[in-house]
Amino acid sequence: MPKITLLTGRAAPLAGSDALSGIVKGPVDRPLALGPEGLEGDEQADRSVHGGVEKAVHHYPFEHYAAWQADLGALPALAAPGGFGENISTTGLTEATVAVGDIFRLGTALLQVSQGRQPCWKLSRRFATPDMARRVQQTGRTGWYYRVLQPGVVAPGDRLELVDRLAPDWTLHRLWHALYIDRLNKTELQGIAALDVLAEGWRNYAVRRLDSGRVEDWTKRLDGPQ
Numbered sequence: 001m002p003k004i005t006l007l008t009g010r011a012a013p014l015a016g017s018d019a020l021s022g023i024v025k026g027p028v029d030r031p032l033a034l035g036p037e038g039l040e041g042d043e044q045a046d047r048s049v050h051g052g053v054e055k056a057v058h059h060y061p062f063e064h065y066a067a068w069q070a071d072l073g074a075l076p077a078l079a080a081p082g083g084f085g086e087n088i089s090t091t092g093l094t095e096a097t098v099a100v101g102d103i104f105r106l107g108t109a110l111l112q113v114s115q116g117r118q119p120c121w122k123l124s125r126r127f128a129t130p131d132m133a134r135r136v137q138q139t140g141r142t143g144w145y146y147r148v149l150q151p152g153v154v155a156p157g158d159r160l161e162l163v164d165r166l167a168p169d170w171t172l173h174r175l176w177h178a179l180y181i182d183r184l185n186k187t188e189l190q191g192i193a194a195l196d197v198l199a200e201g202w203r204n205y206a207v208r209r210l211d212s213g214r215v216e217d218w219t220k221r222l223d224g225p226q
Helices: 063-072 122-126 132-139 172-181 186-193 200-212 219-223
Strands: 005-008 032-035 057-061 088-090 103-106 109-116 144-150 152-154 161-164
Touching: 057 063, 109 152, 109 172, 109 200, 122 132, 132 219, 172 186, 172 200, 186 200
Parallel strands: 057 088
Antiparallel strands: 005 088, 032 152, 057 144, 103 109, 103 161, 109 144
C-alpha cells in the first residue's frame, strides 16, 4: 500500500502566459475533505478542461521525476512533488501497473481510476520547455485521474489501498499506446469504446476514430496560444 504525499494549489498567473492556472501544487499538512469534484482548497482555473467529476484528483508517480531530470536536467519544477499539478504523489504505482477502473481506498474516501492525464500547453509554460506537453504525451509519463465514488477525509501520509480491479487488462499504458501511438488500431478502439469504467470523453475518442478513420488534431491543446 503506497504512502502518499497530498498536494493542493490555488489558481495563480502562469509564468510565461497571461493565463491563470492551478498547476503549481504544494504539500498539505492537515486532513482535507475530498468531495465529488476534488480536494478542499484545490483550484482549477479553466474548468472547461480541468477538474470535474471525472478529473477530481490527479495522481502522478514520483519515480517519473528522475526520468525527467535525466531528460531535462535539474529544473526547479522537478525539485519536489507538485510540478505536474498532481494532488497525489507516490512511488510504487505507474501507468504500467494501474488500470482504468481500479478502485482504491484513501482515508475514508473511495477513488476509481477514470482516465489518463491529457497533457496540455500549460505544462510547457510550467517547465519553461517549449515542447514539454508533447514530451509528456510521447513518453506516456502522463499520470492519471480519479473519480470519487465515496467522499471522505484524506490526510498526508495516508496509504492507497487497492480494493478492486474491474478492467485489469486495460492498464493506463495500454490505453495510452492505443490513443497516442497505435492510434487507428480497430480492435483496440473497439475495446476502448466499450470500456464503461473509462471516462465518457475518452470513450468518445475511440467512437469518433472508428466512425471517421481519422485521428483528432491536438495541436492547439499541446502548443497553446501563439
